[in-house]
Amino acid sequence: xxxxxVSRGCxxxxxxxxxxxxxxxxxxxxxxxxxxxxxxxxxxxxxxxxVGCIPSKAMIHVADLADxxxxxxxxxxxxxxxxxxxxxxxxxKDGIVRRLTGGVKFLCEKNGVEIVHGEAAFxxxxxxxxxTEEGPLEIQFEQAIIATGSRPxxxxxxxxxxHTVIGSTEALSLQAVPQRMxxxxxxYIGLxxxxxxxxxxxxxxxxxxxxxLVPSLDREVAKALEKRLKQLDIDLYLNHRxxxxxxxxxxxxxxxxxxxxxxxxxxxxLMSVGRVxxxxxxxxDTIGVATDAKGFITVNDRMQTSVAGIYAVxxxxxxxxxxxxxxxxxxxxxxxxxxxxxxxxxxGIPAVIYTDPEVAWVGLSESEAREQGFDVVTGTFPFxxxxxxxxxGATDGFVKAVGDAETxxxxxVVAVGRGVSEFIGxxxxxxxxxxxxxxVALTIHPHPTMxxxxxxxxxxxxxxxxxxxxx
Amino acid sequence: xxxxxxxxxxGEGIHEGRVVEWLVSEGATVAEDEALVKVExxxxxxxxxxxxxxxxxxxxxxxxxxxxxxxxxxxxxAAGEAVPETAVPAPxxxxxxxxxxxxxxxxxxxxxxxxxxxxxxxxxxxRKLGVDLQDVRGSGSGGRITDEDVERAAxxxxxxAPQHSxxxxxxxxxxxxxxxxxxxxxxxxxxxxxxxxxxxxxxHTSKQTAAHVTHVDEADVTDLVAHYRxxxxxxxxxxxxxxxxxxxxxxxxxxxxxxxxxxxxxxxxHAQEMVLKKYYNIGIAVDTSEGLIVPVIKNADRKDMVTLAxxxxxxxxxxxxxxxxxxxxxxxxCTVTNIGPLGGVFATPIINVPELAIxxxxxxxxxxxxxxxxxxxxxxxxLSVSFDHRYVDGADGARFMxxxxxxxxxxxLLMARL
Numbered sequence: 095x096x097x098x099x100v101s102r103g104c105x106x107x108x109x110x111x112x113x114x115x116x117x118x119x120x121x122x123x124x125x126x127x128x129x130x131x132x133x134x135x136x137x138x139x140x141x142x143x144x145v146g147c148i149p150s151k152a153m154i155h156v157a158d159l160a161d162x163x164x165x166x167x168x169x170x171x172x173x174x175x176x177x178x179x180x181x182x183x184x185x186x187k188d189g190i191v192r193r194l195t196g197g198v199k200f201l202c203e204k205n206g207v208e209i210v211h212g213e214a215a216f217x218x219x220x221x222x223x224x225x226t227e228e229g230p231l232e233i234q235f236e237q238a239i240i241a242t243g244s245r246p247x248x249x250x251x252x253x254x255x256x257h258t259v260i261g262s263t264e265a266l267s268l269q270a271v272p273q274r275m276x277x278x279x280x281x282y283i284g285l286x287x288x289x290x291x292x293x294x295x296x297x298x299x300x301x302x303x304x305x306x307l308v309p310s311l312d313r314e315v316a317k318a319l320e321k322r323l324k325q326l327d328i329d330l331y332l333n334h335r336x337x338x339x340x341x342x343x344x345x346x347x348x349x350x351x352x353x354x355x356x357x358x359x360x361x362x363x364l365m366s367v368g369r370v371x372x373x374x375x376x377x378x379d380t381i382g383v384a385t386d387a388k389g390f391i392t393v394n395d396r397m398q399t400s401v402a403g404i405y406a407v408x409x410x411x412x413x414x415x416x417x418x419x420x421x422x423x424x425x426x427x428x429x430x431x432x433x434x435x436x437x438x439x440x441x442g443i444p445a446v447i448y449t450d451p452e453v454a455w456v457g458l459s460e461s462e463a464r465e466q467g468f469d470v471v472t473g474t475f476p477f478x479x480x481x482x483x484x485x486x487g488a489t490d491g492f493v494k495a496v497g498d499a500e501t502x503x504x505x506x507v508v509a510v511g512r513g514v515s516e517f518i519g520x521x522x523x524x525x526x527x528x529x530x531x532x533x534v535a536l537t538i539h540p541h542p543t544m545x546x547x548x549x550x551x552x553x554x555x556x557x558x559x560x561x562x563x564x565x
Numbered sequence: 566x567x568x569x570x571x572x573x574x575x576g577e578g579i580h581e582g583r584v585v586e587w588l589v590s591e592g593a594t595v596a597e598d599e600a601l602v603k604v605e606x607x608x609x610x611x612x613x614x615x616x617x618x619x620x621x622x623x624x625x626x627x628x629x630x631x632x633x634x635x636x637x638x639x640x641x642x643a644a645g646e647a648v649p650e651t652a653v654p655a656p657x658x659x660x661x662x663x664x665x666x667x668x669x670x671x672x673x674x675x676x677x678x679x680x681x682x683x684x685x686x687x688x689x690x691x692r693k694l695g696v697d698l699q700d701v702r703g704s705g706s707g708g709r710i711t712d713e714d715v716e717r718a719a720x721x722x723x724x725x726a727p728q729h730s731x732x733x734x735x736x737x738x739x740x741x742x743x744x745x746x747x748x749x750x751x752x753x754x755x756x757x758x759x760x761x762x763x764x765x766x767x768x769h770t771s772k773q774t775a776a777h778v779t780h781v782d783e784a785d786v787t788d789l790v791a792h793y794r795x796x797x798x799x800x801x802x803x804x805x806x807x808x809x810x811x812x813x814x815x816x817x818x819x820x821x822x823x824x825x826x827x828x829x830x831x832x833x834x835h836a837q838e839m840v841l842k843k844y845y846n847i848g849i850a851v852d853t854s855e856g857l858i859v860p861v862i863k864n865a866d867r868k869d870m871v872t873l874a875x876x877x878x879x880x881x882x883x884x885x886x887x888x889x890x891x892x893x894x895x896x897x898x899c900t901v902t903n904i905g906p907l908g909g910v911f912a913t914p915i916i917n918v919p920e921l922a923i924x925x926x927x928x929x930x931x932x933x934x935x936x937x938x939x940x941x942x943x944x945x946x947x948l949s950v951s952f953d954h955r956y957v958d959g960a961d962g963a964r965f966m967x968x969x970x971x972x973x974x975x976x977x978l979l980m981a982r983l
Binding site: 436441502526527530 | 679680682683684685688689692693706707708709
């Protein structure tokens, strides 16, 4: 008991109100638990709603729109000088964020979840303190769910100053389009935001330490993506180690490559080299919650940590740092607390990169399937053969279905192309339902859509594609 | 060179079965034709022999799992070939998701490893019932594990756990149902056994195709019973088994069939031909705890009474322990069902298709009868023959039955016709 503090009791306390935290809180409340959610920042929704998934998609949409309008001559669309009023765009985006975070607050309140703002730290395995504006609040709980998320990783030599050397958060609120932007790290965040500014008129360069874009991505997909990035006049410096930023007018990003040192002038340097878990300052050591070498909290498939009654979900437990993974883990944790036989046993976690073209995948890639000893069969349908893709002026990319040659079971799907994010959920459902290639091939897909390519890819894997020649 | 032995098509349209027990273990050396595994099919537990000599490298299915024709059963390597450490490479566990050493909890499964084919809903059910899906064989399309498979696995476990009975060759425990309360009252739901489904299907087919008609007559078996009682001690002495009246009736039925060949026949529907069998394989309906099983006494016309007695005792006992070989259930030409000991006046059995007739033996009772003008107590019974009226006329039925009644009423005549 902290002297002079106010004490409260609840059944379940949730630390963090991002996608993991607010979903866990709402689900636990729906299951009849008395729930308090503790959020460090003034707004609910976490990175996803405030400075991640949603605002970035708003900016990407504006950039795509500007790019399409300017490149619509072939379709008979003539425009003169598309103007991007970035402050207005940012304001529009902020409106979306406000609406969504307000929606989360509404849902929490209507489900009877109490919201406390402030930083939490465990005192024992049954109590924690929250440093609120009004002073310390002690909360006694029966179970706790840690959902504190992750934050961008820093890189020595690049001191974050919030205006020249920035992270993804600031990149979503720039007031002017920088003339030259250097992106450090060719992961999905760097590529998404790099593409946005390239379309808005920046000269964008990407420096990546590894020899490939988005490591672990299907190589054919990476190639298709690379082709489009080059069309957008984005310079890719793979195999280059970013060493430092030297200030000046403009400053230079200094990087070491296979052919020696390079210097890239930059008005803005966007850092996107990875994310680290927010697992410090929580008092995890005090209560003995185990973490791995990188600081991610270790959990089992029931989201239980090494301490009984303490659960963890979302980015802070590692794996795929994705909001929808956090949602699922959050529901599992709440269900387990409520005594349900829940476990995180999904057949696949879909992933999307909102580049142009979009990249989406779920399940096993071709190479992963081979590594696991499957005799692999694949079927690929290119969007260059799709009527819908042509009518959108978006014939880049393809859908590839990966199956087990022996049983014809669907193992995974990877897609690159316009709007593929919208139908990767279908492939995920297929995996969860244990679909065979025939199941996908025999499912009527609406024509004309981009999603037809999934059916054709499954047919191609069976040697039965109609709208292209089978190989 | 290793060789994968798949569940072979053992004939008679059998497509699925269940592994009852492995008779070999991984690493064992097997000779060609050495029994590898006991598999339960429609009506029998079959021992599958090894198609070649070698070393058992891998058993692909666990005991008590369902299999279909073509499913891999066992990998047999050349003699001396090393047993691989593990057949499947260990799944790669992502560094960030290493399992936590929390006591009593399963570690996080690595994403994307070979997982049983089951929908999320079925997986939840499995967790609820405490069933490990890795141990369940799916009966659904492409091996999908259905809710029913999970429920079966759950009930199988609970009914076996407290019994300590050896898993093989022992009659299975009666299936344990699960309670349910409906609007009309409490019920117990018991999953249908494989055997029950087979019986149901066979009965349905028979009733749907054959035009069943039953002819019943009464026989005075006083003399036969007297004859039987005289012969019994001697025959039991020779056969070493309990001697019942059944072998006499089998002999009588065979003798009647020889005179009335359309009752020892089937019909080739495709060729539109009657197939009159020149051999006499008599099916004997056996009541077992799990359901009706009909082993076949082959060439009953050529076997003496002692042999028949021991064969009947043997197949009946092995039918009850589910140890019959598949070929002991095949090739019947006519069936005898002995319902008498269980009571009743008479019944109308269902024909064991593709046979055309089934003879029912009913209860022997002391009844008043008129013999030479006097009312005297006699041992009497009803005999029935149910036959497919599409191919056998009622008059034939009457003639067959009159002959059979004559044979069992007069042991002297029966002896003459043996």
